[in-house]
Amino acid sequence: MAEKDMRERIKEVAVEHFNSNGYHGTTIRNIAKDVNCSLPMIYYYYNNKKELFDEIIKREYFDLLKRQTALLETNNVIDFYTKFVYDLNFLSNYDKKVYRLGIKVYLSFDGDEELMEIMDEWEKTILPRHYQILKPYLKNADNDIAIVRTLVHLLETLIESIVVKNRFLPEEEIREEISIVLRGCE
Amino acid sequence: MAEKDMRERIKEVAVEHFNSNGYHGTTIRNIAKDVNCSLPMIYYYYNNKKELFDEIIKREYFDLLKRQTALLETNNVIDFYTKFVYDLNFLSNYDKKVYRLGIKVYLSFDGDEELMEIMDEWEKTILPRHYQILKPYLKNADNDIAIVRTLVHLLETLIESIVVKNRFLPEEEIREEISIVLRGCE
DNA sequence: ATATAATTCTAACGAACGTTAGGTAGAAAA
DNA sequence: TTTTCTACCTAACGTTCGTTAGAATTATAT
Numbered sequence: 001m002a003e004k005d006m007r008e009r010i011k012e013v014a015v016e017h018f019n020s021n022g023y024h025g026t027t028i029r030n031i032a033k034d035v036n037c038s039l040p041m042i043y044y045y046y047n048n049k050k051e052l053f054d055e056i057i058k059r060e061y062f063d064l065l066k067r068q069t070a071l072l073e074t075n076n077v078i079d080f081y082t083k084f085v086y087d088l089n090f091l092s093n094y095d096k097k098v099y100r101l102g103i104k105v106y107l108s109f110d111g112d113e114e115l116m117e118i119m120d121e122w123e124k125t126i127l128p129r130h131y132q133i134l135k136p137y138l139k140n141a142d143n144d145i146a147i148v149r150t151l152v153h154l155l156e157t158l159i160e161s162i163v164v165k166n167r168f169l170p171e172e173e174i175r176e177e178i179s180i181v182l183r184g185c186e
Numbered sequence: 187m188a189e190k191d192m193r194e195r196i197k198e199v200a201v202e203h204f205n206s207n208g209y210h211g212t213t214i215r216n217i218a219k220d221v222n223c224s225l226p227m228i229y230y231y232y233n234n235k236k237e238l239f240d241e242i243i244k245r246e247y248f249d250l251l252k253r254q255t256a257l258l259e260t261n262n263v264i265d266f267y268t269k270f271v272y273d274l275n276f277l278s279n280y281d282k283k284v285y286r287l288g289i290k291v292y293l294s295f296d297g298d299e300e301l302m303e304i305m306d307e308w309e310k311t312i313l314p315r316h317y318q319i320l321k322p323y324l325k326n327a328d329n330d331i332a333i334v335r336t337l338v339h340l341l342e343t344l345i346e347s348i349v350v351k352n353r354f355l356p357e358e359e360i361r362e363e364i365s366i367v368l369r370g371c372e
Numbered sequence: 373a374t375a376t377a378a379t380t381c382t383a384a385c386g387a388a389c390g391t392t393a394g395g396t397a398g399a400a401a402a
Numbered sequence: 403t404t405t406t407c408t409a410c411c412t413a414a415c416g417t418t419c420g421t422t423a424g425a426a427t428t429a430t431a432t
Contacts, residue, residue, distance in 0.1 A: 006409085006410090021210065022208050022209075022210055022211070022295070022296065023208075023211070024207065024208055024209075024210035024211035025208070025209070025210035027388080027389065027390085028389085028390065028391085029388080029389080029390090037410080037411095038410065038411050038412080039390095039391090039411095039412095040391085040392075040393095040410080040411075040412090041409085041410065041411080043390090043391070043392080044408095044409075044410075048390075048391075049390070049391095104295050107293075107295075107346070107350050107351065108350075108351075109208070109290050109293075109295045109296070109350075110208065110295070143362060143366070146359070146362035146363060146366060147366055149359070149362075149363060150340065150362075150363040150366045150367065153340055153343040153344065153347075153363060154336065154339055154340055154343070156343045156346075157339040157340070157342045157343050158339065160293070160342075161339075164293050164294075164295075165293065165294075173332070173335070176329060176332035176335075176336070177332060177335060177336040177339060180329070180332060180333055180336045180367060181336065181366060181367060183369060192379085192380095213418080213419065213420085214419085214420065214421085215418085215419080215420090223380080223381095224380065224381050224382080225381095225382095225420095225421090226380080226381075226382090226421085226422075226423095227379085227380060227381080229420090229421070229422080230378095230379070230380075234420075234421075235420070235421095
């Protein structure tokens with residue numbers, strides 16, 4: 001009915017389609033069919049296909065990432081990171097699909113150069129951020145950075161398992177793996 | 187000129203295109219243009235687009251994986267896994283692209299259900315295989331399986347960095363991270 | 373030399389694509 | 403009440419897609 005309704009519904013269906021079929025495999029016609037609106041309706045709210053895709057990544061995905069990183073930290077790093085990962089299990093289906101789509105662009109499996117650059121800039125902030133979080137708990141200085149790097153690498157796979165492969169990861173398994181990497185820091 | 191030449195050239199160019207543009211973004215016409223042959227030539231060697239894609243995954247990718255896992259193991263696990271990952275830096279461009287394409291299908295970012303099932307079956311063999319390799323070096327039985335799982339997860343990210351993100355990982359960094367996970371097993 | 377088979381081509385098919393032109397119906401503003 | 407504007411539509415544009423029919427060329431076998 002109202003403007004925002006339709007615009008939002010189009011975006012939701014688009015996330016679904018881009019997710020299942022990729023950018024090239026997604027057609028405006030199929031989106032329109034699932035939204036139950038006419039084809040040009042989509043051009044009424046979005047200038048073209050690419051703009052629709054870009055809005056999902058630039059707004060939805062990065063909003064999600066920022067929401068995610070704004071989580072409170074506890075006084076126990078292992079608890080903190082376990083919760084961080086475990087909570088991903090309970091993201092809404094929409095958020096999971098947006099996240100998945102973002103990772104797809106991040107791995108340059110979809111999207112274009114422009115989006116990749118945005119991803120690269122975000123990536124640069126990851127290591128320093130986690131180094132700040134872990135700093136108080138790291139003891140011996142010789143391999144501190146390697147530990148942070150290893151943890152971030154592990155987190156990447158865990159996130160991929162939940163969001164991309166759509167698996168449920170039990171809290172205990174997450175905790176075990178994070179504990180192995182952070183063994184000695186607590 | 188000879189049959190095999192052309193068939194192989196088509197496949198090589200196809201790997202390139204599927205890699206850059208995905209299944210749907212790749213067109214037979216563009217492949218033909220880069221191979222410098224006519225369009226129906228591709229249908230002479232491959233029944234259709236999907237068969238061409240499938241051959242790359244089913245033959246090229248899994249051949250590569252099997253070649254990869256057939257590596258000799260040394261008497262030092264950290265050396266072994268470090269070499270295993272580090273050597274990926276020096277894969278041929280063709281092999282890297284095949285690998286990347288396989289991971290794309292593995293993450294169900296491309297391909298279809300049938301290919302996904304093959305991937306799933308392969309995945310089931312991963313943990314047991316590494317457990318066998320690591321078994322002699324694992325000491326305390328309480329979190330043995332978790333250590334293997336964590337290592338496999340770490341390897342996944344390292345492989346992705348090299349093959350998917352196309353980065354060069356220095357041997358020292360790889361060794362550091364593997365050592366952190368395998369701390370205590372040597 | 374001639375017949376057969378393998379390799380490659382030109383040309384076109386129908387279908388689907390992204391996109392746009394131009395209109396209708398109803399609400400809001402005048 | 404008339405006008406203007408917003409939300410939506412039907413219909414079509416030109417292009418490109420996967421695929422094929424059918425013929426030309428080249429190599430092989432007889």
